[in-house]
Amino acid sequence: MEETPRRSTVPGDERGNPAPQWEVFVRTEAGEPMRHVGSVAAANGTEAHEHASRLFGWYAADVWLCPARAVERYSTRGLADATEERTDEIAVAERGERGPDANGEGAPVSEETECPSGANDT
Numbered sequence: 001m002e003e004t005p006r007r008s009t010v011p012g013d014e015r016g017n018p019a020p021q022w023e024v025f026v027r028t029e030a031g032e033p034m035r036h037v038g039s040v041a042a043a044n045g046t047e048a049h050e051h052a053s054r055l056f057g058w059y060a061a062d063v064w065l066c067p068a069r070a071v072e073r074y075s076t077r078g079l080a081d082a083t084e085e086r087t088d089e090i091a092v093a094e095r096g097e098r099g100p101d102a103n104g105e106g107a108p109v110s111e112e113t114e115c116p117s118g119a120n121d122t
Contacts, residue, residue, distance in 0.1 A: 026057050
């Protein structure tokens with residue numbers, strides 16, 4: 001018999017940003033499930049919607065926002081595990097291997113990948 005995973009509360013953090021954080025969920029097409037795609041910092045819901053739409057939802061049929069402080073987080077992994085996993089994802093991208101795109105399908109990653117306006121400026 002398989003043991004049920006034990007999850008513990010993941011402590012929240014302020015992420016070093018004075019603006020409230022908003023979790024962003026999108027639905028690409030009607031009938032599909034909502035998918036968590038990231039978070040934005042904004043003073044209010046209207047501003048959060050503007051940021052989320054530009055960053056994550058330009059292709060989406062629906063965009064839902066939730067104040068991050070209202071989200072209870074539970075995980076079987078500690079925060080250090082999540083950091084290590086993220087480092088692995090970055091290494092895959094740097095090697096130019098396929099990674100998930102906005103539709104959840106693999107897409108090539110290269111230096112020529114287009115970024116939002118101004119994002120490539122250093």
